[in-house]
Amino acid sequence: MAWNVYLAGEIHSDWRERIAAGAEDAGLDVTFSSPVTDHGTSDEVGVAILGEERDAFWKDHKGAGVNAIRTQTLIRQADVVVVRFGEQYKQWNAAFDAGYAAALGKPIVALHPEEHNHALKEIDRAAMATAETPEQVVDVLRYVLEGRLPA
Amino acid sequence: MAWNVYLAGEIHSDWRERIAAGAEDAGLDVTFSSPVTDHGTSDEVGVAILGEERDAFWKDHKGAGVNAIRTQTLIRQADVVVVRFGEQYKQWNAAFDAGYAAALGKPIVALHPEEHNHALKEIDRAAMATAETPEQVVDVLRYVLEGRLPA
Amino acid sequence: MAWNVYLAGEIHSDWRERIAAGAEDAGLDVTFSSPVTDHGTSDEVGVAILGEERDAFWKDHKGAGVNAIRTQTLIRQADVVVVRFGEQYKQWNAAFDAGYAAALGKPIVALHPEEHNHALKEIDRAAMATAETPEQVVDVLRYVLEGRLPA
Amino acid sequence: MAWNVYLAGEIHSDWRERIAAGAEDAGLDVTFSSPVTDHGTSDEVGVAILGEERDAFWKDHKGAGVNAIRTQTLIRQADVVVVRFGEQYKQWNAAFDAGYAAALGKPIVALHPEEHNHALKEIDRAAMATAETPEQVVDVLRYVLEGRLPA
């Protein structure tokens, strides 16, 4: 059966598209899921649906609740969780998702530039693999599903 | 894959139909389930199938057992649980279902009129979202499944 | 989706066939599973496949192991477990299955003649419903799946 | 070892004191815990500690969060959960706690006047015992811990 792979973390680069394209090229039987990656939509969803808030804290709170319905459900359904840390922003949400996945016993693939190695050592330790490029993640998935090394 | 959404609570208004219609209009890949919503049927089922009782307590007990086979199974199968509190009746069953879902780690959407806010504060706190109308619930599901805000 | 219903217990009467026939007549979306109900086959399986034993105890032990692969897997996959106690034999296996299902949180329907009520009180207490006839079990399943009372 | 018994629900009568006094008289090895039962304190705790709120909804939300740290932890630590429904108010929180305890597999003792029997049938079904007086709860605890019936 198809494996469910959840792609957590950074939303400001095209890494998800590169993994999806690579998996399609490789013909892998994988279904990808992810958080909502449109930043503005994700930030506005709480108040857009459930009513305006005067305080920024509660606006964020409402939005984070709606987003959590999606993200926590998808992580629970996932067979593998890929967590991407980009070069900018705090990205605490990505690290939270990694911890959440780890406690559920989901295998994690960490994806980040080498410069973050020291800061991400606990997450790399909890991961089964640390990659630097989306193409390496595709290679991991090809191997995991089909037992083939990259050409 | 389709998400399973369990619609718990009030059985005296058309909120389930409104959610189902809205989800169909939006083309969402959702399967809804619910308790048996015909009040008389639900009350009679124990004695109708398993034999008459002299005491009302045991009549209720028998019926509640048969209903629990349905409700607890469907809550366990659900990805999301919507809990509706209407304007009348004790509705302790709805609150029980919310607690049951919360302990299983299911994301909850609470649905109730504003006047119940104080009395339902613990359930709203356990929920990921609190809505006042069925249409807002459809909007939450559209976002959660497809990442789109209401038009 | 179809519900999985495991039919545990007595193998010397036609109760499983009566439930299956009733469910088919009612058009219920149910998949039934059961232990191997051919007594001789079930008793011989261990030594027939894995080699003869000199001691009856180990012959039974081998057979019980192979049967447990089937029964425990099917109970884990089940949405509902029906446990039948007939009029003869110790049937400790049926009671074991009931306890196993109860600890896994599976809803149980007990099925037995009234004369066993006192001896089965703990199992009836753990069950969501106690029936005396296979037809009542079909009625319970119809209600649980479709919300309809018997005609 | 001492059993932990959590006393959930109604905060407007002296039922907790009557159970505690009865257990002490009986010399039972029981430790009782409960939510914060001072209504005003419980309602104010969120804003009193974590800062004022302009909206009643968020005031309630903050308070419910702090109270949940206490109640959910104590329910998880409990061996037995007693849930009391009084004659007034919605008491949805009590029903939520019952559902929460049920999903965790905690044995529940329901305590309420007979007039609530029909409205509480699902919770009575999930409970191992339904009592009408605090003294009956003490009797249940005495039996459960020491195997003795009331004199």
Added chain:
Amino acid sequence: MAWNVYLAGEIHSDWRERIAAGAEDAGLDVTFSSPVTDHGTSDEVGVAILGEERDAFWKDHKGAGVNAIRTQTLIRQADVVVVRFGEQYKQWNAAFDAGYAAALGKPIVALHPEEHNHALKEIDRAAMATAETPEQVVDVLRYVLEGRLPA
């Protein structure tokens, strides 16, 4: 720390006393627990505390609920569960407890006369050891706790 050993099953012979005496003689750091073993008390507890019933079924049901608070809690607290089958009665409750313990992953020691071997093969298979005498159970506990064989 002391091991908790739950002694399930037959209540009509002195096997619990023999195990307890043997463990004390051996100086084992064990705490024993058991169901209420006074037959009459156990049968009457429901109606004695919670009110009379007209139907025997509900009298049993009430009593079984109160007893289950004790037995299921003690099984959950146990490190080891000993299940005894005597020579008389159906003893379905003992088999239920064995299944309940097995699904919780508790190690089981079965204790019964050889004549029950075939009828108890599934329970013996689920057990880690099958003994015929209480003294053998003491020997098992001595070994398990202290690594010593019987003299």
Added chain:
Amino acid sequence: MAWNVYLAGEIHSDWRERIAAGAEDAGLDVTFSSPVTDHGTSDEVGVAILGEERDAFWKDHKGAGVNAIRTQTLIRQADVVVVRFGEQYKQWNAAFDAGYAAALGKPIVALHPEEHNHALKEIDRAAMATAETPEQVVDVLRYVLEGRLPA
């Protein structure tokens, strides 16, 4: 539905092919999965995808991580785990997989030559069946799925 059977252990003989062929001949509704059985590929995968290592320990570590994504996921998805021990090598990985499966409550079939009986006694004890030939494993699966003994 098809059963998932994970074939753990030895990778230097054709036992997996023999089981698969036998299951196909028997028309069993089974899906098999396994670790990557090409020794060289399995050893190289870490450095081939994620970059060279100077130390053999870390080369192995990287490779073992990628392989674990596959093996632990497949064991979690399995209904039955077959663990094969051949005549050569340490095969600690096979024993690790057996322990992992046992703690998850998966039924285990051990497959090994008689000469390993003493060394594998703990794993045989944790298994539901011990076979010496792949054909016996097919026989076990046929019985477990279809209730039929070998002809």
Added chain:
Amino acid sequence: MAWNVYLAGEIHSDWRERIAAGAEDAGLDVTFSSPVTDHGTSDEVGVAILGEERDAFWKDHKGAGVNAIRTQTLIRQADVVVVRFGEQYKQWNAAFDAGYAAALGKPIVALHPEEHNHALKEIDRAAMATAETPEQVVDVLRYVLEGRLPA
């Protein structure tokens, strides 16, 4: 019994001491635990005990493994997890711990300056309370344990 409170996150300010001092002043029955907070010790532990590494990545990996034995065990033992985010550094480890605690169902208290509100919205949503000062955390603990508001 004493509550176990794990203090996760920032190690460059005196917030742990302030909470401990406040709890002691208040006479709370709390046991605090934390990661190793000496930065140099924490970074060096892997190679200091288990041997030098040539690559910084593996030095970090070794150290993170040893630290994880401590942190994951203490989080599992905790009744409440406080997660502190300071004003500097990435602090991904703190966010990972929050996710890990959330998936285990531990109640979380977030502690951070207001300026991080937006970046920490998902973690604040997963938390039962968000505080800005250590003294507020003491107030939360006092209330949760003793039901008293700050004077």
Added chain:
Amino acid sequence: MAWNVYLAGEIHSDWRERIAAGAEDAGLDVTFSSPVTDHGTSDEVGVAILGEERDAFWKDHKGAGVNAIRTQTLIRQADVVVVRFGEQYKQWNAAFDAGYAAALGKPIVALHPEEHNHALKEIDRAAMATAETPEQVVDVLRYVLEGRLPA
């Protein structure tokens, strides 16, 4: 509170004594447990207590059952599991225990000579630390409990 550390694996060298002595010298608040390490006693226990067997397989089976009561209970109670592989024998039991501990989420410390690195790569990957000497294990425990590096 004291940490429970289970010492699994090799029984033919003094590594347990060296760890215990080192921990005592360091004043660590640790309780050690282990399988029965007297080889002859461990092999004989089944038949010595529960009766002779004609077949070596069933003699081993009986003994393995009694030993499993001890080992699986102690692993479940452990906070940390140390698994030692010596230079001789198959030691499949040690690898089984490692897999069992891993699936339960227990942190593992592997202890073995460097020559086993390749054969134990999967177990080292599942471990949080790999040590070559008992003294390193003591150092890990000192750090984990007290945050101190070796002098």
